[in-house]
Amino acid sequence: MDVLGAGEEVLSVEIFSSADVAGRPILMMAVPCRCGLRQADTLRISGLVMVAMSARSVLPVDFPTLTDGVRAKLVALARSGERLAVGEFTALGLFDSYFLDVLAE
Numbered sequence: 001m002d003v004l005g006a007g008e009e010v011l012s013v014e015i016f017s018s019a020d021v022a023g024r025p026i027l028m029m030a031v032p033c034r035c036g037l038r039q040a041d042t043l044r045i046s047g048l049v050m051v052a053m054s055a056r057s058v059l060p061v062d063f064p065t066l067t068d069g070v071r072a073k074l075v076a077l078a079r080s081g082e083r084l085a086v087g088e089f090t091a092l093g094l095f096d097s098y099f100l101d102v103l104a105e
Contacts, residue, residue, distance in 0.1 A: 010062045011035055015070050018085075026085060027077050033088040033095035036061050043084060045074050045104040078104035 014030045031037055040052040040059055048071055052061040066074070077084060083099035 010064050011037070013063060015073070017073075026082075027073055028085045028087065030087050030089055033090045035088065037086060037100075038088070038096060038098065040100055042101040042103055043074075045071060045078065045102065047071075047105075050074070074102055075104040078102040 012032060016028055016030070017025055018028050020026050036059060037052055039054050040061070041055065042053045044051045044053055045066070048066045048068070050063040050066055052059040052063075074084070084102050086098050086100055087094055088096040
């Protein structure tokens with residue numbers, strides 16, 4: 001995690017393209033295990049900011065600022081109606097995985 005200052009931490013994430021079992025391209029996000037994102041149901045994209053939400057309430061999970069390229073991929077995913085695959089990883093491998101809805105403003 002990157003420390004910004006006085007108790008403010010930003011979640012370390014990696015967003016990348018992969019393929020499903022049929023070979024179709026999908027977008028995935030890797031995050032540290034037990035980061036709190038498991039409680040989310042939706043990621044909201046507003047400009048270059050990504051916010052985790054649960055039942056329309058903002059969760060206390062801070063993300064780094066998105067790049068223009070990643071933002072464009074997330075907006076395209078939101079418009080397609082597909083969900084974002086999320087994997088929580090430890091040093092030994094995958095800890096948990098789930099899907100989140102993506103909402104782009």
